[in-house]
């Protein structure tokens with residue numbers, strides 16, 4: 527029996543690569559490179575997700591090598607007192623077998639010398655394709671060295687395969703350990719959203735000059751206060767019209783009384799992302815038009831949540847969202863019924879796209895836009911061609927993924943109204959998104975981000991008492 531989730535995952539990867547690529551399989555998985563920010567300052571190091579998934583090890587300059595028989599070798603930074611005084615404690619190869627459960631470990635300085643030997647007499651090399659700049663070239667170099675020894679009877683691998691094919695599928699289904707970390711990350715992020723909402727109302731009540739960065743500071747404070755290592759992605763704190771810029775970042779714009787604020791922010795905890803969006807009135811009280819659009823987006827999210835259950839397709843929550851949103855756009859006069867016709871017409875022609883231009887969901891896990899195929903693997907050959915009504919482009923559709931327990935996805939409908947001809951002026955510059963994270967369960971889904979409410983009355987109530 528293997529004892530940690532990491533050892534279990536290594537054993538599964540070894541078994542899968544043996545099944546698919548034969549017993550002569552070997553996998554090479556490096557962690558991420560360190561990235562220079564400017565001059566002699568680096569960005570804060572963030573491990574590679576595949577590497578961490580298999581090791582739980584977050585030091586830089588590390589490699590995992592795994593053979594089809596399940597034997598694991600780690601290369602990591604050697605102990606070095608002088609470097610450790612400057613940069614911090616290193617685990618070192620001597621401690622790696624006991625700490626990480628790997629079979630062998632060596633200094634990363636020995637990587638180039640040992641890799642050809644490890645590759646000798648193997649048949650298939652697995653590594654993550656197109657993820658690490660220069661990795662293919664390094665592997666080519668090691669393979670050349672193995673080939674140079676074939677006249678002495680050594681065999682060189684003949685096949686290279688993408689390790690992501692196996693690992694993406696494994697990572698798509700979150701085990702109990704991963705779900706527990708994701709619940710914790712979500713609950714920290716939920717607290718951060720509440721804190722930002724309350725600060726906005728409190729500062730405006732005190733007559734202070736509120737800026738987007740004030741609320742960003744609240745988010746960061748709450749993340750770090752609870753042990754999160756960093757935000758899982760660049761936080762969006764968008765005041766008023768900035769909410770209609772989908773990839774806006776927390777900047778310095780003033781947050782004004784009477785406007786909405788859209789915050790899309792989530793912490794990363796122990797390698798796992800959370801991803802929450804809430805939209806709230808800066809002063810704690812929705813106006814009529816804001817509330818009308820908010821209620822619509824919330825109703826569309828309710829429909830998407832109801833469609834998120836095992837056996838349903840990944841696209842079902844999106845289709846449920848689009849149906850509710852489009853009907854609302856017709857009812858509220860955002861889409862002119864005389865021009866856009868019935869609900870079915872407006873959906874078929876993608877008329878809603880003027881105000882809802884992104885998808886409703888993505889996988890969530892170690893990466894905020896996590897890996898995992900969105901196409902159902904058992905139906906990959908069923909291709910349907912259609913012409914996109916807006917671009918005229920020919921699209922090849924494949925059946926969307928069937929949802930299964932343990933998958934984690936976001937549910938994030940929105941509506942973004944820019945000023946324009948024929949657009950009711952009362953809705954101009956309103957951007958609203960409501961985003962929650964859902965674990966697919968045996969009977970439906972568990973929303974793990976509802977530590978911060980979505981109900982508009984509940985949002986008003988928590989901002990009132992701030």
Ligand code: GLY
Nearest residue numbers: 759790801894938
């Ligand atoms: N925060 C990134 C996203 O919602 O997809």
Ligand code: MN
Nearest residue numbers: 801936938961
């Ligand atoms: Mn998202």
Ligand code: MN
Nearest residue numbers: 790801802961
């Ligand atoms: Mn988000």
